[in-house]
Amino acid sequence: MTLTIGPLRAEPGRKTRGTIPVDLGITTVEIPLVLVNGSCPGPRIVITGGVHGGEFVGIDAVTRLAGFLEPDEIAGQVVICPVANPPAVYDGRLGKSPLDDVNINRVFPGDKEGGPTERLAAWLFGNVISGADAYADLHSGGIDETLLDFVGYRLTSNEELDGRTRAMAHAVGYERVLYGRNAEGGNSHAAAAREGIPAILVETGQLGERHPDQARNLLDGLYRLLHHLGVIEAPQHVAPVSVPPCDWVWTGSVVSPAGGLWYPDAATGDKVTAGQAIGHVIDPADGSEHKVTATATGQILYGMNGLTVAPGAELAAIAQPGD
Numbered sequence: 001m002t003l004t005i006g007p008l009r010a011e012p013g014r015k016t017r018g019t020i021p022v023d024l025g026i027t028t029v030e031i032p033l034v035l036v037n038g039s040c041p042g043p044r045i046v047i048t049g050g051v052h053g054g055e056f057v058g059i060d061a062v063t064r065l066a067g068f069l070e071p072d073e074i075a076g077q078v079v080i081c082p083v084a085n086p087p088a089v090y091d092g093r094l095g096k097s098p099l100d101d102v103n104i105n106r107v108f109p110g111d112k113e114g115g116p117t118e119r120l121a122a123w124l125f126g127n128v129i130s131g132a133d134a135y136a137d138l139h140s141g142g143i144d145e146t147l148l149d150f151v152g153y154r155l156t157s158n159e160e161l162d163g164r165t166r167a168m169a170h171a172v173g174y175e176r177v178l179y180g181r182n183a184e185g186g187n188s189h190a191a192a193a194r195e196g197i198p199a200i201l202v203e204t205g206q207l208g209e210r211h212p213d214q215a216r217n218l219l220d221g222l223y224r225l226l227h228h229l230g231v232i233e234a235p236q237h238v239a240p241v242s243v244p245p246c247d248w249v250w251t252g253s254v255v256s257p258a259g260g261l262w263y264p265d266a267a268t269g270d271k272v273t274a275g276q277a278i279g280h281v282i283d284p285a286d287g288s289e290h291k292v293t294a295t296a297t298g299q300i301l302y303g304m305n306g307l308t309v310a311p312g313a314e315l316a317a318i319a320q321p322g323d
């Protein structure tokens with residue numbers, strides 16, 4: 001079956017690379033896409049990188065994957081969007097778009113009549129994500145965030161779907177698999193889950209780092225995922241999984257009680273207890289101090305590295321092994 005997205009098309013047995021102009025109202029962006037249409041039929045897998053700026057490892061890994069995948073070694077179709085949000089990736093290098101200060105991963109499935117970032121989300125969701133049999137979205141900690149690698153997914157009210165999604169999340173081979181208890185919100189993988197698409201989030205790397213070994217680890221994870229989904233044969237060169245994946249659940253999020261300077265007493269990776277002091281925020285104007293405590297018991301999976309924080313900024317996300 002011909003694989004078509006906008007003006008790009010790939011016949012069976014062909015790989016097509018190109019860009020598609022997307023009208024965001026105030027400007028037009030060029031969205032890069034790689035369509036790999038296998039010689040044999042199979043599922044359509046969609047992988048996005050660069051939904052956020054400043055998160056480099058996923059963009060690196062998925063661009064390598066786009067170069068390596070050959071149509072005659074594939075059953076099904078792989079659609080790769082290495083830079084889903086060019087304004088955030090190239091200009092701001094932040095989670096929010098410099099076009100309108102909107103975090104695109106809070107507004108999926110988007111709005112065709114909305115602001116520029118909502119329009120971009122609507123285009124990506126309608127043209128790239130919606131046709132998927134399985135979807136993976138690649139992220140890192142932001143340039144001001146420390147993070148332990150994990151794979152995330154959301155539970156829905158559909159147990160059969162949740163089982164397939166969980167198996168995908170485990171197949172990546174990362175030690176921590178985090179599930180959220182519902183599929184609410186504007187994250188791309190949550191919106192996809194609400195449409196019945198098995199969808200995962202992979203988080204790897206932090207602080208704007210771009211180590212080649214992290215990209216290679218993620219590439220291995222993507223090969224494992226594609227093998228699990230029946231798209232490729234077991235690749236010989238992929239490292240075996242060293243620590244078997246374990247299910248974790250989010251237990252709490254800690255946000256800044258005020259704008260000011262953040263001085264953490266607990267680091268990402270530390271185990272904390274609900275109510276424990278994990279740092280303080282100091283008002284640089286009057287020197288007053290706001291104590292910050294853990295909202296839950298568990299391990300800090302990602303945390304704020306930046307000194308300056310706005311009121312409500314996420315300072316730590318806490319999770320623990322689940323059932």
Ligand SMILES: [Zn+2]
Pocket residue numbers: 051052055095139140
């Ligand atoms: Zn992100």
